Amino acid sequence: MPTPPLIFVLNGPNLNLLGSREPEIYGSDTLDDIAGRLNEQAEGLGVRLDIRQSNHEGHLIDWLHEAQAEGAKAVILNPGGYSHTSVALHDAVKAIATPVIEVHLSDPEARESFRHVDLVALAATQLIKGEGARGYSLALDAAARL
Incomplete structure (x- = not known):
């Protein structure tokens, strides 16, 4: 039996605080x-996940490179605040052939003006925003269809 396709799910800064950090914006899910719901969904889709979180930009960049080296089918990336500031993360997404689906729990364009520019989205294959935790599920469905 062949190994199921691999999808990386990478989470950026402050996402380790989900559930307690501004639940009125980000929801109450940790x-x-x-991750638990995504793993269940992945099983039904016939894919496997590698889910990670880091508050460090370099880790996210290294993991994007690793996703390509490991032959991942896709990457689901929530870059958090780095989406608005990181040319390096934009460049890393652009540098790999692996499709990257960016996901945001909130809709950055409906928030402070400094969040309206999304550098990572300029390089990503797809952007899902403003769907809360459901956005991850939508991203996983999209990634599995690639």
Whole structure:
């Protein structure tokens, strides 16, 4: 039996605080809650996940490179605040052939003006925003269809 396709799910800064950080914006689900649902969904889709979180930009860049080296089918990336500031993360997404689906729990364009520019989205294959935790599920469906 062949190994199921691999999808990386990478989470950026402050997402380790989900569930307690500004629940009126980000919801009450923890990152573990989201990961648990994604793993169940992945099983039904016939894919396997590698779910990670880091508050460090370089880790996210290294993991994007690793996703390509490991032959991942896709990457689901929530870059958090780095989406608005990181040319390096934009360049890393652009540098790999692996499709990257960017996901945001909130809709950055409906928030402070400094969040309206999304550098990562300029390089990503697709952007899902403003769907809360459900956005991860939508991203996983999209990634599995690639």
